[in-house]
Amino acid sequence: DAKTTQPPSMDCAEGRAANLPCNHSTISGNEYVYWYRQIHSQGPQYIIHGLKNNETNEMASLIITEDRKSSTLILPHATLRDTAVYYCIVEDQGAQKLVFGQGTRLTINP
């Protein structure tokens, strides 16, 4: 079973920041938080991952709460091409067996 809880859908206006929440209250100390997204009919695409510190790359930022029980993926300036299903995954760093839940369907509106 997926170890995360995400809202099934969200909307965001183009050009605004999209903030996608994820709850992972049972996360253990050696488990990382990964984010992937799946644009319609394509294979999933890696976005970002983190352990306890906030992370930023060219695609997004990941904010993890101090108790690590929840996190937020931030797309700073959402575009129409960011419309996708976003998956938050918690997994042991060595497991490489990603367990996908149903994710959040993010729709970016013009």
Add this chain to the structure above:
Amino acid sequence: NAGVTQTPKFQVLKTGQSMTLQCAQDMNHEYMSWYRQDPGMGLRLIHYSVGAGITDQGEVPNGYNVSRSTTEDFPLRLLSAAPSQTSVYFCASSYSSRGQETQYFGPGTRLLVL
């Protein structure tokens, strides 16, 4: 690099037929895996391999066989297709099974079993 490639893109089978879904990667990745995705659902792990000659079962292995004779290729065999195997199949690879390595996914194979 072509990345992760999958063939065929689409396939229609009759119940009881067998077939092999092909997956190849040209990134010299150790780790490869197969997932299936049913409509409106997340991906579920079928089988995975941490290197040539080594395979293991994932969450939903029944009805599927795999082998890993080379680093590049990881075919998925359906022994006797059933309508319940109608799904989209994704192959993925990563550099290593150790550490937090990014997984790269192929474009998928859409399978319909009648």
